Amino acid sequence: MQKQVLPLNRLPVGGKAKVNALMAKGSERRRMLDLGLVSGTEIEAVQKSPAGDPVAYLIRGAVIALRNEDAGKILVNAFI
Amino acid sequence: MAIEEAIALLQPAIEEKAQGKIDARWLALKALDDDASLRHSIDQFFGYDFFAQPEIAEKRAEAKKYLAREGLYGEKLRDAVVGQLVEHAAEIYQKCVHLGNAAYLQRDRKIDRILTSKKTGIPIMLLLLAGIFWLTITGANYPSALLSSFLFGLGDHLSAFLSFLGAPNWLHDVLIDGMYRTLVWVVAVMLPPMAIFFPLFTLLEDAGYLPRVAFNMDRLFRKANAHGKQALTTCMGFGCNACAIVGCRIIDSPRERLIAMLTNNFVPCNGRFPSLITISTLFFAGAAVGLWRSVISTAMLTGIILFGIVLTLLVAKFLSHTILKGVPSSFALELPPYRRPQIGKVIIRSIFDRTLFVLGRAVMVAAPAGILIWVLANTMLGEYSILHHITNFLDPFARLMGLDGVILVAFLLGFPANEIIIPIMIMTYLSGGTLMELESLTSLHTLLIDHGWNLVTAICFMLFCLVHFPCGTTCLTIRKESGSWKWTFFAFAIPTILGILLCMTVNGIASFFTFLC
Structure with missing residues (x-):
C-alpha cells in the first residue's frame, strides 16, 4: 500500500481515499464543505455514469455524484 | 480552541x-x-x-x-x-442513528451497477420509459371506451330529464350539446391514461429511480451547457410543466435555472399526453391488430418524447450561446438509497393529489369552453356561424402547417388547459354538421378522416402538441418564478415559433413528395 496525492477524478472506481485539500474557491468551496468534504473525510469512488462523467462517490454514508471537472478540484490521499 | x-x-x-x-x-x-x-x-x-x-x-x-x-x-x-x-x-x-439493514449500501451498489452502467444504463432507461407508455396505452383503451359509452348514456337521461322539466330548447342544447359533451370527452380521454400513468411514474419516483436518470443524462445536459439537475425538472414536466417550473428552484445558478424553465415545455405534461396517445393510436396503429397495435403506438409515443428531449437539449445549447451565455456551474447530486415503494400510498397519492387535481382543473376549464364553443357555433353572423368565420380565417395559415383552422382554434382555446384541445376539436367538427352523434372513441377516427385528416395532419398535430406555447398556468408560473415578463415572453415565443416552423417543414416535405408521386 502506497500513499499518493491525486485529484479525486483520478481515483479509480472502488478506490478509497481521504480528503487532503479543496482547490475550489468561494461558493463552490462552500458547497463542497456542505457535503461534509472537510480534510480527513473518507471518500470512495463507487460508480461511473454511462458516459464516465459524472462519477458517484460515497461520502459519509451518502452517495453523491460529482462532475469530473468539480472532482478535479478536490485533492485526496489515495491508498493504492 | x-x-x-x-x-x-x-x-x-x-x-x-x-x-x-x-x-x-x-x-x-x-x-x-x-x-x-x-x-x-x-x-x-x-x-x-x-x-x-x-x-x-x-x-x-x-x-x-x-x-x-x-x-x-x-x-x-x-x-x-x-x-x-x-x-x-x-x-x-x-x-x-441505527441502521436496520447495514448492508443496504452493498445492495444499492449492485442495483446501481445495473441501472447506471455503461452497457445497461441507457437501454434500461429507455425500456422503462417505453414500458410505462405501453402499459398506459394498452391499459387506457378499454376503460376509455367504457367511460365514454357510460357517460354518453347518462347524457341521454340528463337530456330527457331536462325536457321533462320543460327547459327551453336553447338551454337544453347549451347544457347538453355544449357543456356536458365537452366534459364527457375530457373525462373519457383524460382520466384513464392519467390514472395509469401517474401511479406508475410515482412508483419510479418513490423507488429512487429519478435521480439515477439525472445521473445517466448529466453528460448530455452538460454538453448543452445546462445543469445536471435539469434532467430531474424535465422528468417532473411529464407530470405538469407548471410544477416543474417551480421545481427548477433546485438549480442554484440563475442562468441554468432560466434555461431549465424556458425549455421545460418540450416534454409533454399530462394534459397533452392523452392527446398524443389518442392520435398516435388512431393514426399509426390503425391497420395493426392486437399486440402490434399497442407496440406501434408505444414506439411512436416514445419517439416523440425523445424528440422533445432532443429539442430541450438543442434549445438549451442555443440559449446558452445567445441570450443566456455562460459556463456550466458545479453540481452535486445525491443518489438516495433505493426504497421499496409504498404501493398503497403511491396509488392513493397519485390518484387524489395528481390525477383528480389535474382532471378537476381540466373540467373547470372545459365547462365554460364547451359553452363558449356552442355559442360561437350557434350564433350566426351573416350566412355562417361565428366559429365558422374564425376557423375559416385561420384556415389558410393552419394549412401551411399541415393542420386546419379548427385544430388551430382548439390549440388557442386550449391555452388555459391543454387537456381540452381534443374535446374542443371534436365539438367544433361536430357542430359543422357532418356527423351529429359521436358516441364512442372508435368513431373519432372516422370523424377526423371525414374532416380531411391524414398521416401528415396527425404528425403535425402531434408535433405542434409537443412544441407550442405553454399553458396559461405555466406562463403565470414562469412569470412568478423568473420575476420578469421578458422571460415569460421568451418561454411563450420560443416553442411557438419553433413549432410553427417544424410543422411547416414537415408539411412542406410531405407536399413535395405528394407532388412527385
Missing part, C-alpha cells in the same frame, strides 16, 4: 444588542465569517447595520485580529468552522 476564544470575546457585546432575538453564539460565529448575503439578511432582520454597531465592530475587529494571529483567516477560518460542525454532526449521528 482559538475559535471558541474568539466567540467568547465577541458574544457578550452581541448578546446585549440582539436582546435574545437571535442566538448570540450563532451571530458571533457569523460575524467572524464574511458572508455578504447572510450579513445582508441579518441587517434586514434588525433594520440596521447590525455588525457596524460600535460596540460590536470593536470586539469583532479584536476577535478577528486574534484569529489571524492563530493562523485562522479567510477560507482557513471557514474550513475550521465547517470542520467542527461536520465533526459534531457525525458524533450526533453515531449516537442516535
Whole structure:
C-alpha cells in the first residue's frame, strides 16, 4: 500500500481515499464543505455514469455524484 | 480552541444588542465569517447595520485580529468552522442513528451497477420509459371506451330529464350539446391514461429511480451547457410543466435555472399526453391488430418524447450561446438509497393529489369552453356561424402547417388547459354538421378522416402538441418564478415559433413528395 496525492477524478472506481485539500474557491468551496468534504473525510469512488462523467462517490454514508471537472478540484490521499 | 476564544470575546457585546432575538453564539460565529448575503439578511432582520454597531465592530475587529494571529483567516477560518460542525454532526449521528439493514449500501451498489452502467444504463432507461407508455396505452383503451359509452348514456337521461322539466330548447342544447359533451370527452380521454400513468411514474419516483436518470443524462445536459439537475425538472414536466417550473428552484445558478424553465415545455405534461396517445393510436396503429397495435403506438409515443428531449437539449445549447451565455456551474447530486415503494400510498397519492387535481382543473376549464364553443357555433353572423368565420380565417395559415383552422382554434382555446384541445376539436367538427352523434372513441377516427385528416395532419398535430406555447398556468408560473415578463415572453415565443416552423417543414416535405408521386 502506497500513499499518493491525486485529484479525486483520478481515483479509480472502488478506490478509497481521504480528503487532503479543496482547490475550489468561494461558493463552490462552500458547497463542497456542505457535503461534509472537510480534510480527513473518507471518500470512495463507487460508480461511473454511462458516459464516465459524472462519477458517484460515497461520502459519509451518502452517495453523491460529482462532475469530473468539480472532482478535479478536490485533492485526496489515495491508498493504492 | 482559538475559535471558541474568539466567540467568547465577541458574544457578550452581541448578546446585549440582539436582546435574545437571535442566538448570540450563532451571530458571533457569523460575524467572524464574511458572508455578504447572510450579513445582508441579518441587517434586514434588525433594520440596521447590525455588525457596524460600535460596540460590536470593536470586539469583532479584536476577535478577528486574534484569529489571524492563530493562523485562522479567510477560507482557513471557514474550513475550521465547517470542520467542527461536520465533526459534531457525525458524533450526533453515531449516537442516535441505527441502521436496520447495514448492508443496504452493498445492495444499492449492485442495483446501481445495473441501472447506471455503461452497457445497461441507457437501454434500461429507455425500456422503462417505453414500458410505462405501453402499459398506459394498452391499459387506457378499454376503460376509455367504457367511460365514454357510460357517460354518453347518462347524457341521454340528463337530456330527457331536462325536457321533462320543460327547459327551453336553447338551454337544453347549451347544457347538453355544449357543456356536458365537452366534459364527457375530457373525462373519457383524460382520466384513464392519467390514472395509469401517474401511479406508475410515482412508483419510479418513490423507488429512487429519478435521480439515477439525472445521473445517466448529466453528460448530455452538460454538453448543452445546462445543469445536471435539469434532467430531474424535465422528468417532473411529464407530470405538469407548471410544477416543474417551480421545481427548477433546485438549480442554484440563475442562468441554468432560466434555461431549465424556458425549455421545460418540450416534454409533454399530462394534459397533452392523452392527446398524443389518442392520435398516435388512431393514426399509426390503425391497420395493426392486437399486440402490434399497442407496440406501434408505444414506439411512436416514445419517439416523440425523445424528440422533445432532443429539442430541450438543442434549445438549451442555443440559449446558452445567445441570450443566456455562460459556463456550466458545479453540481452535486445525491443518489438516495433505493426504497421499496409504498404501493398503497403511491396509488392513493397519485390518484387524489395528481390525477383528480389535474382532471378537476381540466373540467373547470372545459365547462365554460364547451359553452363558449356552442355559442360561437350557434350564433350566426351573416350566412355562417361565428366559429365558422374564425376557423375559416385561420384556415389558410393552419394549412401551411399541415393542420386546419379548427385544430388551430382548439390549440388557442386550449391555452388555459391543454387537456381540452381534443374535446374542443371534436365539438367544433361536430357542430359543422357532418356527423351529429359521436358516441364512442372508435368513431373519432372516422370523424377526423371525414374532416380531411391524414398521416401528415396527425404528425403535425402531434408535433405542434409537443412544441407550442405553454399553458396559461405555466406562463403565470414562469412569470412568478423568473420575476420578469421578458422571460415569460421568451418561454411563450420560443416553442411557438419553433413549432410553427417544424410543422411547416414537415408539411412542406410531405407536399413535395405528394407532388412527385
